[in-house]
Structures are given as C-alpha cells and as structure tokens.
Amino acid sequence: MADYPIISDVSAYIVRKLREKMCPEPIPSPNNIEISSPASQDVDYLVGVYLYNIEEDLQVTTPG
Numbered sequence: 132m133a134d135y136p137i138i139s140d141v142s143a144y145i146v147r148k149l150r151e152k153m154c155p156e157p158i159p160s161p162n163n164i165e166i167s168s169p170a171s172q173d174v175d176y177l178v179g180v181y182l183y184n185i186e187e188d189l190q191v192t193t194p195g
Contacts, residue, residue, distance in 0.1 A: 138182060142166045145180050153178075 143166070150161040158164060158177055167179035 138185060142180060142182055145182075149178065149180070 146164055146166055149158075149164050153164065154161045162175075163177040165174070165176040165179055167174060167176070167181055169179075169181055171179065
C-alpha cells in the first residue's frame with residue numbers, strides 16, 4: 132500500500148465515518164471498528180473494513 136496512499140486514506144475515512152455514525156449504538160466503542168484483513172484471526176473488534184477488488188476506472192483515467 133505504500134505506493135498507493137489513496138487506498139489507506141479511503142480505508143481510514145470509511146473507518147472514521149463508521150465510528151462517528153455507529154458509536155455508541157449499535158457498536159459500543161469506536162475501538163470495535165478497525166481496518167483488517169479477512170485472514171486476521173483472534174481479533175478484538177466487531178466490524179472489520181477491508182477494501183478489495185480495487186480497479187482503475189479507465190473512463191476516468193484515460194484522456195478522451
């Protein structure tokens with residue numbers, strides 16, 4: 132992800148918004164929402180955010 136900071140920025144933004152809108156109800160603590168991998172095990176959070184299938188939109192990035 133070091134070459135694509137936008138991916139980590141978007142992940143952090145999504146987590147921040149979920150923490151703002153979902154805490155304290157229905158999620159009791161902001162610490163219960165984290166960025167994670169589906170391979171993560173033995174975790175202490177209730178909601179894990181993982182961006183996948185990230186693709187370039189050629190209609191946006193290709194000069195026309």
